[in-house]
Amino acid sequence: MHIKLIQPGMHMRPMDTHLKNRMSPPLGLYTIAAMFRNSHRVTVENENVRRLNLDDAPDIVGISVNVDSLPRALEISDAYRSRGIPVVIGGIMPTLAAEMVPQDRVDAICIGAAEGTWPDIIRDFTSGCLKKVYRCSGSLNGKDIVPPAYDLMPKSEYLYTNIFHASRGCPFRCDFCYNSSPERSYVCRPAEDVLAEVKACGRRHVMFIDDNFAGNPKWLKEFLPELKKLGIKWNAAVSINVVDMPGMLDLMRDCGCMGLFIGFESINPSSVDGVHKVQNDVSKYEHAVEEIHRRGIMINASFVFGLDSDTPETFRLTLDWIVKNRIETVTSHILTPYPGTGLYRRMKAEGRLLTTDLNFYDTAHVVMQPKNMTPEELYNGYLWIYDNIYSFRNIIRRIPRARRQIPSYLMFNFFYRKWGRFTDRLCSLVTYRRIGLWGEKLSKYL
Numbered sequence: 001m002h003i004k005l006i007q008p009g010m011h012m013r014p015m016d017t018h019l020k021n022r023m024s025p026p027l028g029l030y031t032i033a034a035m036f037r038n039s040h041r042v043t044v045e046n047e048n049v050r051r052l053n054l055d056d057a058p059d060i061v062g063i064s065v066n067v068d069s070l071p072r073a074l075e076i077s078d079a080y081r082s083r084g085i086p087v088v089i090g091g092i093m094p095t096l097a098a099e100m101v102p103q104d105r106v107d108a109i110c111i112g113a114a115e116g117t118w119p120d121i122i123r124d125f126t127s128g129c130l131k132k133v134y135r136c137s138g139s140l141n142g143k144d145i146v147p148p149a150y151d152l153m154p155k156s157e158y159l160y161t162n163i164f165h166a167s168r169g170c171p172f173r174c175d176f177c178y179n180s181s182p183e184r185s186y187v188c189r190p191a192e193d194v195l196a197e198v199k200a201c202g203r204r205h206v207m208f209i210d211d212n213f214a215g216n217p218k219w220l221k222e223f224l225p226e227l228k229k230l231g232i233k234w235n236a237a238v239s240i241n242v243v244d245m246p247g248m249l250d251l252m253r254d255c256g257c258m259g260l261f262i263g264f265e266s267i268n269p270s271s272v273d274g275v276h277k278v279q280n281d282v283s284k285y286e287h288a289v290e291e292i293h294r295r296g297i298m299i300n301a302s303f304v305f306g307l308d309s310d311t312p313e314t315f316r317l318t319l320d321w322i323v324k325n326r327i328e329t330v331t332s333h334i335l336t337p338y339p340g341t342g343l344y345r346r347m348k349a350e351g352r353l354l355t356t357d358l359n360f361y362d363t364a365h366v367v368m369q370p371k372n373m374t375p376e377e378l379y380n381g382y383l384w385i386y387d388n389i390y391s392f393r394n395i396i397r398r399i400p401r402a403r404r405q406i407p408s409y410l411m412f413n414f415f416y417r418k419w420g421r422f423t424d425r426l427c428s429l430v431t432y433r434r435i436g437l438w439g440e441k442l443s444k445y446l
Contacts, residue, residue, distance in 0.1 A: 004058035009047035021048035030148035096340030112136025159436035237261035259298035271307035306335035333363035
């Protein structure tokens, strides 16, 4: 049987190049591929990397769907179902709000983890009794998580394939986040499984793409000393309360941590409180940044604009704070109420949704009415802060004090953000993987 797995094309934000789409492969689809590769033929196509072949004839199609890619996923589904080929839709969107996936345009909806749903899907399809909805029942055990089929990934098409999940989900339930869905549980994998995958990749620098790498401090403190034995450098995403975990930052530094992605969201306490981000204490932000920087660890700070206490002045205040604290890289988003979240329910109840067209639910469009600014002010401020963070002047002003960080800092700020289109064209000539490897070689000097 031929199982075809598809990642639909995602929308490009104004500041993005194809480097973003080609940063790393979709691990979820390669996890499903690993589950069935020994018993069936499995192929994976990523529309963000190359044009889909919709004229083939697989036995069954699985599509992984983010919120803004649902409309495109339904178009792909229509194309296959018109020829009698059944389609299963899973991923973030159906897990958040399965009721928003039109059942007349798909054959089955997958809610929750693939390990707890896809074996039943394939079994029932083979038996000719495919159900309309499959749900991962109960909490997923860390031992049940299947490692992705790394060897099936077309490595030349991505900057990095040295990416790993040590955990799934997040222990926190912020109002705007897809992790707030009750269908998404938080679980850590067995440390020995993660270490085996990292060791097998043979790379000097790896990235953990967990939603919260420090969600279980006890697990992490046991894992990091073992990771240190591999002698690698690594990056991960954590919540800012990692600073409050005794000894954790020292342990991270000693075990090869080079950078942390952190959701600051806002420098306004009222804005943070308004979305129940209980792990963030704005009054401790500067202390946290100082503690992280003191250990030579870079910060990729994430901010959300359009929260209820934000005003047009928020953009200038945030930029000043970023420059003052020498935040190395910044990722910004427009507040987007994902269906299925508490934020969406509140915005809908208050009549503040400006559109229900999910094509625009990509954190780069204004889809809800802000409280203290116009939609135009929010969108223009979102563009303004990106332009100013990555201006030549502010790149120089934010140069890290730790010398070992400077090569990576300059590479990201100039060749990924400021001159990203040039780098993208270069990648198309020499392959994205090769550019990624060149970047990794900088780690020799870190």
